[in-house]
Amino acid sequence: MAYLNVSEIESALQNLATAYPATTELLRAPNLSHEGRQVRVLRIGTKSSDEVDGILILGGVHAREWVPPDALISLAADLLEADKLGTGLGYGNKTFAASEIRKVMESLNLFVCACVNPDGRLYSQTNEPLWRKNRRPHPGGGDCVGVDINRNFDFLWDHLAKFAPDSGVSASEDPCDRNVYRGPSAASEPEVRNVVWLFDTFPRIRWHLDVHSAVPVILHSWGSDQNQTIEPNQTFLNSAFDGARGRLNDPEYGEYITPGDLEIAETLSTRMNDAVKAVRGSNYGVEQAYGLYPTSGASDDYAFSRHFADPSKTKVYGFTVECGDSFQPPWSEAEEVIREVSAGVIAFSLGAAGE
Amino acid sequence: MNQESIIRVQIEAPTLADLRAFADEIKPDLGCRATPRKRDGSFSVDAYLPETQLEVARRSRSAARVTIRILENATAVGRERQKEVGERNRFSVRGEVPRGLGRKE
Numbered sequence: 001m002a003y004l005n006v007s008e009i010e011s012a013l014q015n016l017a018t019a020y021p022a023t024t025e026l027l028r029a030p031n032l033s034h035e036g037r038q039v040r041v042l043r044i045g046t047k048s049s050d051e052v053d054g055i056l057i058l059g060g061v062h063a064r065e066w067v068p069p070d071a072l073i074s075l076a077a078d079l080l081e082a083d084k085l086g087t088g089l090g091y092g093n094k095t096f097a098a099s100e101i102r103k104v105m106e107s108l109n110l111f112v113c114a115c116v117n118p119d120g121r122l123y124s125q126t127n128e129p130l131w132r133k134n135r136r137p138h139p140g141g142g143d144c145v146g147v148d149i150n151r152n153f154d155f156l157w158d159h160l161a162k163f164a165p166d167s168g169v170s171a172s173e174d175p176c177d178r179n180v181y182r183g184p185s186a187a188s189e190p191e192v193r194n195v196v197w198l199f200d201t202f203p204r205i206r207w208h209l210d211v212h213s214a215v216p217v218i219l220h221s222w223g224s225d226q227n228q229t230i231e232p233n234q235t236f237l238n239s240a241f242d243g244a245r246g247r248l249n250d251p252e253y254g255e256y257i258t259p260g261d262l263e264i265a266e267t268l269s270t271r272m273n274d275a276v277k278a279v280r281g282s283n284y285g286v287e288q289a290y291g292l293y294p295t296s297g298a299s300d301d302y303a304f305s306r307h308f309a310d311p312s313k314t315k316v317y318g319f320t321v322e323c324g325d326s327f328q329p330p331w332s333e334a335e336e337v338i339r340e341v342s343a344g345v346i347a348f349s350l351g352a353a354g355e
Numbered sequence: 356m357n358q359e360s361i362i363r364v365q366i367e368a369p370t371l372a373d374l375r376a377f378a379d380e381i382k383p384d385l386g387c388r389a390t391p392r393k394r395d396g397s398f399s400v401d402a403y404l405p406e407t408q409l410e411v412a413r414r415s416r417s418a419a420r421v422t423i424r425i426l427e428n429a430t431a432v433g434r435e436r437q438k439e440v441g442e443r444n445r446f447s448v449r450g451e452v453p454r455g456l457g458r459k460e
Contacts (some may be wrong), residue, residue: 003440011446012453019452062387066436078455090458125440129433130361130403150387168379170389179384212387215401219388248375285392292375292389292400322387327429328436338456 002331004070005125006037006118009060012073013042013114020080022046023105030197031190034136035119039194042076045109046083054109054205055352056198056316057345058299061149061191061210063120063131064327067334068211071323071341072114078342079105089346091339092279096346104346107353111198111205116191117149129328132179134191139184144176147183149191150210151295153302156224156236156245157186163224167246168293182297195299199306199316207268207352208303208318211341215322216284218273218344220265221257221304223289224296228254229262236305246294255290265317268351272321275347276340284340289320319348359405363429366421367399373420374398381412403429 004012017026023046029039043049059068082089083105088098104110115121119135133146151171156162159182163169171182187193199205221227224236225246234241235256244253257265269286277283289300300318307315321344324337366383368374374391383402391398404412413423446453 003436005441005444007444008441008446011444015446015450015452018450064433065387066440073453074455074457076455077453078457078459081454082457082459085459087459090460091456095460124433125437128358128430129437130429168375170385215386215388215390215392217390217392219390223388248371287390289388292371292378292385292391295388298388320388322390328433330436331439335456342455342457 001335003066003125003334004073006115006122009069009073009115009118010040013040016042016076016080020084023080023083029194031193033119033190034134037118039113039116039118039191041111041113041198043109043111044076044079044105046106047109049109049202050204052108052204053352054111054202055207055209055349056111056113056205058113058116058195058210060115060117060121061299062212063117063124063133064129065213066125066328067213067324067337068341069115069121070334071211071338072112074338075342075345076112079110091343094275094278094343100346100350103353104349108349110349111202113195113198116195120146133181134189136183136189138175146181147189148180149189150299151180151297152183152187152189152192153297153299154186155298155302155305156296157182159296162242162296163246163294164244169246169296170293171296186297199303203314206314206316208300208316209345209348210299210318210320212320212322213337214324214326216282216324217322218269218284218286219289219300219320219322220269220286221289221301221318222255223298223301224294225253225255226290227257227262227288229257229259232256235308237308265319268317268348269319271351272344272348275343279340279343280336282340359407360428360430361403361405362409363426364402364404364409365399365424365426366402367397367424368421369397371398373417374400377415377417377421380415380417381408383408383412401426
């Protein structure tokens with residue numbers, strides 16, 4: 001075996017949809033990438049998208065992180081085959097009973113967007129291996145190509161205005177920044193608009209898993225500042241705190257999260273981590289997405305923020321899985337990481353399904 | 356386009372503040388999300404530095420409080436891994452259906 005290239009990911013999704021017509025739907029994301037590639041999303045589940053709740057699972061946002069798209073294709077294939085055969089699934093020392101697989105398939109829809117950023121993946125796999133961004137051309141035709149998709153979502157996107165100058169927020173307004181250029185405007189990138197389209201089109205999506213690599217760790221909300229559960233006025237929506245947001249260990253501002261939401265986020269993260277650990281003993285750990293620095297414009301925060309910015313929208317709990325400990329491990333190790341991700345996502349799904 | 360080799364290093368510091376001071380000064384690529392790990396009473400994070408920046412990092416003011424350990428030439432490793440990417444399309448022939456790595460049991 002070997003890492004999937006961009007064409008193979010596309011064909012794999014199509015062939016899965018053809019092989020399992022009763023339990024899949026192949027969706028065409030509306031925006032082509034800058035290089036004209038179509039992104040497809042495989043909906044997996046026995047019920048229609050308006051009958052049961054959904055989980056949106058992303059892979060390949062960052063081009064150099066090669067394992068997540070392969071993991072999501074493998075997971076999709078496993079779920080569909082096990083459901084058809086009526087079997088359970090095993091990953092290392094972690095097993096799921098046939099009844100659990102059936103529960104996932106009948107209680108949920110999994111929206112699998114295996115490779116959000118195909119242009120970037122192709123470039124990383126054939127040219128610069130450590131390329132992270134998409135391949136947005138420089139507006140002036142210069143050498144500075146690409147936007148960090150995971151800094152382009154409409155969540156505190158304007159980091160210069162929204163964060164304290166000394167917060168060290170992980171984003172850049174410089175188009176020549178090698179890694180974290182935020183783009184010319186919020187959701188300027190077609191890859192980001194495709195994700196937004198999924199949330200808008202399928203309002204029963206209630207959970208969001210963005211699979212990245214590598215640390216490893218499982219991250220939950222928020223990424224903009226350290227969580228606090230006391231002061232509900234300290235939120236990303238409150239412009240009174242613009243310029244004060246994001247400082248480490250600063251009592252002036254903390255991102256508000258209700259105790260109930262925090263418990264849900266931690267419980268689901270822990271459930272995922274327990275399953276990952278059972279595979280071969282790797283303890284990814286669970287942490288808040290605010291690490292050494294705050295982050296702006298990330299998909300997990302955007303997903304969770306939508307309901308608070310517009311209460312008519314579904315509340316979506318956002319998570320980021322940083323799998324494995326290398327962007328591009330040898331394929332033999334990548335297979336082990338794929339098993340960990342698969343087990344983690346199935347366990348998470350069972351938690352979301354109320355098991 | 357910058358084709359300079361990128362070196363993956365582990366930065367370790369006795370306190371989070373020391374790690375943060377070093378990162379503030381050098382502004383290394385810390386991956387997706389800068390998530391420091393606590394291990395044996397110290398804090399560490401992986402970083403990706405162009406070769407030229409590695410020397411700058413070692414001479415920096417805050418370097419005295421951290422240990423920089425080279426893990427690998429990530430660019431060279433990535434070029435090796437490019438040989439492990441599918442060359443054709445395994446699924447274009449006869450509509451072959453992908454199979455996952457899970458045991459069906």
